[in-house]
Amino acid sequence: MTYEHSIILRGIKKKVEPFLLGPIDLEIPSGFITAIVGPNGSGKSTLFRMLMNLVKPDEGTLQVMGQTYPEHDVELKDRIGYMLDSTEVIDDSLRARQVKDFVRQFYTNWDDGEYERLIQRFKIDERMRLRRMSKGTQQKFALVQVLARRPELLLLDEPSLGLDPLAWRDMMDEISHYMEQPGHTVVIATHIIEEVRRLADYIVFMYEGQVLGMYEKDSLLENWREMWIEGNSAQLSAIDGICHVDPRQPNRLIADDYAKASAELKRLGIHIYQSQPIPLDEIMQYMIEKHRDSTYR
Amino acid sequence: MRIPIRVSLDQPEPMYHQIKTQLRALIMSGQLEQGTLLPSIRELANDLSCSVITIRRVYQDLETEGLLKTRQGTGTFVAHIEPTEKEKHKLEAVIHAMEEAINIARQHQYDDEEIQSLFLKCLMKREKED
Numbered sequence: 001m002t003y004e005h006s007i008i009l010r011g012i013k014k015k016v017e018p019f020l021l022g023p024i025d026l027e028i029p030s031g032f033i034t035a036i037v038g039p040n041g042s043g044k045s046t047l048f049r050m051l052m053n054l055v056k057p058d059e060g061t062l063q064v065m066g067q068t069y070p071e072h073d074v075e076l077k078d079r080i081g082y083m084l085d086s087t088e089v090i091d092d093s094l095r096a097r098q099v100k101d102f103v104r105q106f107y108t109n110w111d112d113g114e115y116e117r118l119i120q121r122f123k124i125d126e127r128m129r130l131r132r133m134s135k136g137t138q139q140k141f142a143l144v145q146v147l148a149r150r151p152e153l154l155l156l157d158e159p160s161l162g163l164d165p166l167a168w169r170d171m172m173d174e175i176s177h178y179m180e181q182p183g184h185t186v187v188i189a190t191h192i193i194e195e196v197r198r199l200a201d202y203i204v205f206m207y208e209g210q211v212l213g214m215y216e217k218d219s220l221l222e223n224w225r226e227m228w229i230e231g232n233s234a235q236l237s238a239i240d241g242i243c244h245v246d247p248r249q250p251n252r253l254i255a256d257d258y259a260k261a262s263a264e265l266k267r268l269g270i271h272i273y274q275s276q277p278i279p280l281d282e283i284m285q286y287m288i289e290k291h292r293d294s295t296y297r
Numbered sequence: 298m299r300i301p302i303r304v305s306l307d308q309p310e311p312m313y314h315q316i317k318t319q320l321r322a323l324i325m326s327g328q329l330e331q332g333t334l335l336p337s338i339r340e341l342a343n344d345l346s347c348s349v350i351t352i353r354r355v356y357q358d359l360e361t362e363g364l365l366k367t368r369q370g371t372g373t374f375v376a377h378i379e380p381t382e383k384e385k386h387k388l389e390a391v392i393h394a395m396e397e398a399i400n401i402a403r404q405h406q407y408d409d410e411e412i413q414s415l416f417l418k419c420l421m422k423r424e425k426e427d
Binding site for chain 1: 306307309311312313337339340342343346347348349350351
């Protein structure tokens with residue numbers, strides 16, 4: 001089955017008192033890693049649960065890899081790898097090996113060789129009971145299980161919680177490795193900027209149940225720049241490409257389209273004497289401020 | 298395989314351009330020999346913390362220039378390049394660097410005579426050091 005977008009959401013709305021998700025329109029391309037970032041409570045996890053048909057939208061339509069719920073519920077759950085905390089769904093007195101023997105029978109693409117390789121790589125002791133594992137080991141074991149299923153679409157919700165730096169690097173590598181297979185797609189919700197920087201091809205910003213925008217990572221990081229100009233910039237906020245003028249330091253500007261802004265400033269004869277990139281978390285902060293301004297003004 | 302490419306957002310030059318220039322130089326200088334298998338698009342993207350969209354563009358462009366070859370299912374390799382092409386590239390790289398130096402000197406209002414004598418001074422200094 002071919003599809004250009006792994007996920008298509010149209011006019012999705014969901015009320016979870018007192019919280020309102022949506023309306024969301026979003027298309028996530030297949031073959032890429034898309035990171036969903038946003039503060040707590042922005043709706044990332046609800047969105048993931050919706051993609052698994054664990055939460056039903058009040059309004060709108062949802063298509064995953066060309067299929068819809070509820071007709072294709074069983075097929076989709078076989079094709080999607082949703083990494084979740086095993087202890088939530090399985091008796092945590094079971095040993096890792098028993099969990100695997102139980103889980104493997106439900107998935108048509110389960111790969112024993114891949115499972116063994118990953119168990120070795122993450123140094124998981126299969127005789128261990130789930131409840132005796134540290135949080136980090138539980139996370140690793142959950143990742144191993146989800147990758148051994150060889151899903152077409154991998155949904156990762158804060159996958160690195162509790163991981164030590166070495167395990168974290170192994171996980172980054174494995175996600176990359178998973179993407180070597182043509183047609184594989186990853187959607188990862190994360191708070192960790194380094195994960196986004198390292199992994200993502202596209203970034204979706206979410207805030208208070210809304211999608212603020214979706215961007216190709218490299219052009220986003222290239223377009224946003226902090227710059228210092230000669231003289232005063234009091235009237236410059238209206239210029240194309242500039243989204244923010246520092247009220248306390250009027251020679252400092254934030255551009256969300258550096259090429260446009262610098263061309264415009266050049267035309268006005270204003271010299272930029274320094275510019276530098278802006279970290280992703282700051283970009284997110286400016287986007288949220290802009291969104292608030294336009295919503296509550 | 299890791300290839301020595303450095304990308305920095307501090308430079309206003311787009312990442313795509315930085316990577317392409319450096320990869321081209323590595324191939325033209327022979328540091329990456331004919332037949333070398335390059336990292337996959339995803340691997341290089343991961344190493345350089347950029348998106349596969351950027352790397353794909355670089356590989357495609359260098360393939361169009363005849364520096365790379367892609368074999369379905371195996372990957373991207375360094376192509377055979379005529380020695381005359383390599384020579385031409387070397388010369389262009391040096392000329393480009395000199396032109397840059399001239400630009401900076403002109404920006405600081407040096408005239409041609411001063412630039413020439415500065416160049417000779419630099420050469421002599423280097424001779425002493427060597």
